[in-house]
Amino acid sequence: MRWTRRRLGITLLGVMGIAIAAVPFLTDDRYLLKVLTFVGVNAIVVAGLALLFGYAGQISLGHAAFFGLGAYMSAYLTTTHQTPWLLAVLAGTGIAAAGGLLLALPSLRLKGHYLAMATLGFNEIMSVLFVELRGITGGNNGLSGIPFPSIGSFVIDTPAGIYLLVWGVAALAFLGAANLVRTRPGRAMRALHGSELGAVASGVDTTRLKVQVFALSAALAGLAGALYAHAVGFISPTQFSLEFSILLVAMVVVGGTGSLVGPFFAAVVLTLLQYVHALIPGLGNDVASVIQDWEVDISGMVMILTVIFLPGGFAALVRRKRIGVAVDGETV
Amino acid sequence: MTGKWLQRMLPATVVLTLVVASLAGCSQADSSSDEGGEETAKEPYTIGAVLSLSGTYAGLGEPEKNTIEMELERINEDGGVNGHPVKVVIEDDATDPAKAQAATVRLIEQVDVLAIIGATGTGQTMGMRGDIDRAGIPQVSVAGGTVVTAQFDPLVFQTPWSNSLVVPFTLSRLRDAGITKIALMYDTGGFGADGGDVVKATVGEYGISVVAEQTFNPGDTDMTAQLTMVKGSDAEAVVLWNAGKESAIVAKNMQQLSMMLPLYGCHGNARAEFAEGAGDAAEGFRFAAGKILLPETYGTDSMSYRVATDFVERYTERYGKAPDTFAGHAYDALYLIVEAMRRLPEGFTTAELRDEIERTDDFVGIGGIFTFTESDHNGMSEDDLVMYRIQDGAWVLDTP
Structure with missing residues (x-):
């Protein structure tokens, strides 16, 4: 029984992977491809955030800032210093990881609301820096003319190419994360989530673990940011605001704790929400703009409803339904 | 058991309803927006x-x-x-x-x-x-x-x-009014920063010097701090380069600080919202703009x-x-x-x-x-x- 379910899961994942990879060959709608590229970018951030929040139980309201750090670093290096793309993306990932490490060292002594406040503060500080460090970031007017991804003379300049690149990275991020949660650090993370004291008693170095997970998720956010910068070619501070941080957390909360698949689907749905007009071609402009205006409110409301009625997120709903009898038999 | 199930399904139902409602809204809006008589044979x-x-x-x-x-x-x-x-x-x-x-x-x-x-x-x-x-x-x-x-x-x-036309025009008016020292305020967004740059680059040609320079960000809601600095300078007029809602706040803050300096804006302020937003603080506010506001300035023939x-x-x-x-x-x-x-x-x-x-x-x-x-x-x-x-x-x- 368990074996077949596992096989079913793998088959479903395979089908999904093939479907995602096939998209560029099925459509020539360049805009749709760009939108789906953004979905892939957000999915990379969510992979890291699902580890941090969904598995280790540590909240971050500052992931948009790490995303921005990666984006600005890579954009600045490639536009001003003509750094090769791959190096610039690595630098973007690196600076985000370093930022995550630096923030984690003092802040992860904090718990719950206090940690949320500290990361929120970090996001605000970075937002101010993105605007004020005009020499590097271009201030409010942003940085434009960011080159396409390229390795040597090979330039990925088609929407389909960038789509495949981003989704390739996203697939690696999810496979890596899935692997991680099934091994010793993953179990330690879950123990930490369940009870920090219990985890310590079981021999888990919780401080070290928390810092590691935080830096890893910041690095993934930075990587996604760097990829994003080269995919759009233009970045400005508003893209890395607290609003985006909250949207990212909403994806993980709605998707479900202790799950990677749940947050992935939540990332897909909540990202597409702002691009409804890309998916439904004949959609009236007014409707699209109403949905866009209410986007933050919709994701906020969905998050509140999830927390109230479905604390484990949608992943928990699926999980409980699957093994529903056993769980209910025990608890009721 | 049923109660619990219901409790679990509720959020899913709410979300589904939202999606369906918005989709229904879309298709409705869609059909109404396409009604604009497509009888012309040629494509738009x-x-x-x-x-x-x-x-x-x-x-x-x-x-x-x-x-x-x-x-x-x-x-x-x-x-x-x-x-x-x-x-x-x-x-x-x-x-x-x-x-x-x-x-x-x-x-x-x-x-x-x-x-x-x-x-x-x-x-x-x-x-x-x-x-x-x-x-x-x-x-x-x-x-x-x-x-x-x-x-x-x-x-x-x-x-x-463009600012490269409006700035010289404004500066020449300031010179004609006998003003030699100005305080320059602008927003750090595209238009304001651009205007600020042009003012600083050309101000010397008009025998005027910038004795105070203050900036604010788009969306800021209080410029008292910047204006206090301006008040402490020996500026004879304030030149404000901004096209957003912030202009009205600058005018209001100046009034609150009882600053009597003449305030010069730019073509970004040529709209009723500014005068309404600033209320009586806008009295005496000067700005250069095109002739549409008073069409007789085109010359009636x-x-x-x-x-x-x-x-x-x-x-x-x-x-x-x-x-x-x-x-x-x-x-x-x-x-x-x-x-x-x-x-x-x-x-x-x-x-x-x-x-x-x-x-x-x-x-x-x-x-x-x-x-x-x-x-x-x-x-x-x-x-x-x-x-x-x-x-x-x-x-x-x-x-x-």
Whole structure:
């Protein structure tokens, strides 16, 4: 029984992977491809955030800032210093990881609301820096003319190419994360989530673990940011605001704790929400703009409803339904 | 058991209902928007417009949108462009360069437009440039920053008087008023920073020096700190370069600090919202702008006067208030494109459309009379400007 379910899961994942990879060959709608590229970018951030929040139980309201750090670093290096793309993306990932490490060292002594406040503060500080460090970031007017991804003379300049690149990275991020949660650090993370004291008693170095997970998720956010910068070619501070941080957390909360698949689907749905007009071609402009205006409110409301009625997120709903009898038999 | 199940299913149901409701809304809106009689055999020419309908430039984007919608009806009643109806797809950029860029991508990749009007703001206009260049689509911006045409791009045209015209005009008026020391305030967004740069670069030519320089960010809600610094300087006038809601706050804060210095704004303030927002703090506020606010300044026997009064009449009748300069910028942008299309043969390309817009010669618009050249994509002159002063909540001509 368990074996077949596992096989079913793998088959479903395979089908999904093939479907995602096939998209560029099925459509020539360049805009749709760009939108789906953004979905892939957000999915990379969510992979890291699902580890941090969904598995280790540590909240971050500052992931948009790490995303921005990666984006600005890579954009600045490639536009001003003509750094090769791959190096610039690595630098973007690196600076985000370093930022995550630096923030984690003092802040992860904090718990719950206090940690949320500290990361929120970090996001605000970075937002101010993105605007004020005009020499590097271009201030409010942003940085434009960011080159396409390229390795040597090979330039990925088609929407389909960038789509495949981003989704390739996203697939690696999810496979890596899935692997991680099934091994010793993953179990330690879950123990930490369940009870920090219990985890310590079981021999888990919780401080070290928390810092590691935080830096890893910041690095993934930075990587996604760097990829994003080269995919759009233009970045400005508003893209890395607290609003985006909250949207990212909403994806993980709605998707479900202790799950990677749940947050992935939540990332897909909540990202597409702002691009409804890309998916439904004949959609009236007014409707699209109403949905866009209410986007933050919709994701906020969905998050509140999830927390109230479905604390484990949608992943928990699926999980409980699957093994529903056993769980209910025990608890009721 | 059932109760629990219900509790679990509730959020899912709520979300589903939301999605279904929005989809239903879409299909309804969709059917209503397509009712515009598609009897003309020729396919429509589609133009995109990226305007700030929300955010700090919402007060600019709204008249621009109104104008485009009104003039579009008129153009299509007159048979469109050589029988082709004209369609304009308007996108809101929320006064955000990133959203302007995203909207541009959509207009190019999904809507497949022939030309783009906008953006409303300078920062937004510049954010769009990369994608405009990649697609090779002509853009007629309605933003007033100098960079729009000074950082020259063969594809980009501009209908408002750029800062490089308005700044010298304003500075010469300051000189004539005997002012030699000014405090300069501007926002760090595209238009304000651009104006600030031009003021600092040219101020010496007018024997004026900047004795205090203060900036604020778009969206800021209090400028008391900056104005206190200004108050401590020996400035004889304050020059404010900003097109957003922040201008009214500066005027109000000055009043609260009992600063009696004359305040000079710019063409970004040429709208009723400013006077209303600042209330009696706006009294005596001076700004340079085009002649549309008082059409008789065109000269009552001129072609410009007839074009402008006709536009003012139709706009006022339809929207219940007189158009401001921003409505005029959108009018000019739309007709610059449409007139160029009319001069072209069937099946023109976007490159040919760009060339034809560049050939615009003596087009009588609202902002002035446009003549583009290979190196001048603004096409305006200082003669198209006059100085206004706000008196009893309305603008009057400020004669030197």
